[in-house]
Amino acid sequence: MSMCQFAVPLILPAVDSNSHTFLLFGLRDIVKRWIPNNQRQQKEYAEESIVQHSIPVISFVRLGEYSLSKSKILNQVLSPEEQAHDFFVHHDINGGDVNRKIADGLVEVAWYLPAGMESDLFHDPITITNLRGDLQNNKKPFCFLSKISQTVFIFIEDNKALESHHFTDINVSCKNYFFIINLQSSKIIDGKLKTFLTNLSCVESRKYLFMIHKDNKDTARKNIEYLTKIFPDLKQNIIVLNPRISQERQISIKLQVLMKELTSKKENTNALQDMAQVAYDVRIDVDENCKECKDTRTLALEITKSIGDVAVYKKETMKLQGDAWIELAKLEKELCQMKNQGNLSGQAYKSQLIKRIEDLRRQQSQQRLPEDMKKFLDALIRMSKEVLPFFLKWLKFYLDAISRDSILQVQQTEEKGLGKNISDRNLGMEHFLRELGQFYEAECFMKESGEIQDRQRKFHHLPEIGARLLLDGFPLELIDGDASNIPL
Known part of the structure; x- marks a missing residue:
């Protein structure tokens, strides 16, 4: 309206x-x-x-x-x-x-x-x-x-x-x-x-x-x-x-x-x-004034209170995104297109690409889940269908406010030639969900390669959470524009 x-x-x-x-x-x-x-x-x-x-x-x-x-x-x-x-x-x-x-x-x-x-x-x-x-x-x-x-x-x-x-x-x-x-x-x-x-x-x-x-x-x-x-x-x-x-x-x-x-x-x-x-x-x-609204607001503030410089926060807290994910997306695309094969045989070039992808996935799997991401994931798991929308709205509200201030600073400094990429200053709930998605994909790779057992998995329930969010009317961003990747 x-x-x-x-x-x-x-x-x-x-x-x-x-x-x-x-x-x-x-x-x-x-x-x-x-x-x-x-x-x-x-x-x-x-x-x-x-x-x-x-x-x-x-x-x-x-x-x-x-x-x-x-x-x-x-x-x-x-x-x-x-x-x-x-x-x-x-x-x-x-x-x-x-x-x-x-x-x-x-x-x-x-x-x-x-x-x-x-x-x-x-x-x-x-x-x-x-x-x-x-x-x-x-x-x-x-x-x-x-x-x-x-x-x-x-x-x-x-x-x-x-x-x-x-x-x-x-x-x-x-x-x-x-x-x-x-x-x-x-x-x-x-x-x-x-x-x-x-x-x-x-x-x-x-x-x-x-x-x-x-x-x-x-x-x-x-x-x-x-x-x-x-x-x-x-x-x-x-x-x-x-x-x-x-x-x-x-x-x-x-x-x-x-x-x-x-x-x-x-x-x-x-x-x-x-x-x-x-x-x-x-x-x-x-x-x-309701209890659900007050409690979820407190949790959203706990998650966002440590965010100072958005670009620094994303680099330190969301390490599975950024350059590593962009490289993964390019490797997966090259694996299908084989444009830069050069003098290598098809099989040798393909093996080289797969090895690099495996190395990147292992590097991802070795990362620890940051404290803010733990709180976010815990809220998605334990909150009821009635309470979760309050939390998601509060988190979106605070993240949007932080992003607006950060982008405004960039736009003001860009006029003097000192600005950074605006996308680095944008932070939303989609970034939290993308990070969890990369943890899930890295874990799936480790399971398929036999390097971990089923009982060692920590993120196997993420598809269920994603489906529940979709059914409850919360939009999930399937296409990531920064990495040109569709994490399915």
Whole structure:
């Protein structure tokens, strides 16, 4: 969903209870790339897991019913006028008019990431969250958003249904609340809305925006006269909606201006992974809080904590790969093609190649399994089908983060002519699996040549583990591009 630029769930409500879950673990796979504002001239991009980078959060919620589509407004806020994209589902898209059953209380999240161009709507990354449903019925997620957001835009409309809601319950003096008040054709009357507006006029922050409709000019004029009396700077905070132009578009243009002003202050920027404590404080569960997730994270950290220089680590820990494996692959290919036979007879040349392959396999079999590889193999053997995916995801997360940092350093030094091969700086789970595969092939050779017995084998169960990983949906890389080899 994220790769297709769709909003993804951040807080998921339970179907059968009033509980909610913060999907931090589910978001750790998302990696984004953008060009920071201070690197626009150099065109140097940043690439990071979206849960680790500190980005200002701007949230959108509504109080009561709202005649305009909040999601549609957000889509237009995040899209250039000529390139509209549906980040958030709304009722005008295919399937968007399905009756809502479990979406109330759902918080979705999307990101705007600049490309370092003048046409960027925003020159700094922004996290956008959208609370589905009425905030009065979803106080936990609303409280969470209030605590983590730089600004919370609250959409309010003056329809009769709102008279049942408690306007006065909202703390209008909260510094990060920004009220978007849609005054339709009806006149402002005595009641909770009028009390709310009076309280709002006493706040120094002046964070409000009124929308007046031209449908009834007399009512619109009276509403403006009333608002002018209590809001001295009304001209800067009012939109008189033109009925001939899309109302959502008119509002979105104003919101873009407001968001640029708010995000330029760079206040209250936190990474998503640092918001877990806030979720606990408002009694929202965190998906990483389960025992399986905690234990496997600890093991993944133990395996990756010793990785400093990636190229050095691969050379010292994964000795069966690299030059030796590349030579093996070339020898096996030459054994089939016999291109460099020269003056030797076919049998003599073939015997020479086989002898060299046997020597390399013996050298491989004499290597000891490194400690990190032991921990990795032990996890593959002993972990249950339910626990293993947690471990594999954590390990992939940490290895990817290490590789990104290492490759970035290489790319920066390559500009000065000091860079190494980027492939040497890439480290993933496939490298761990390849190393185990080479141990298995070396052991198979020793068994076939009669140099070890069945009872001495240590890696005979690896094919079973590989099959189990495939059946569980984990991809295994069969073709190794570095060595141009298919280790079957």
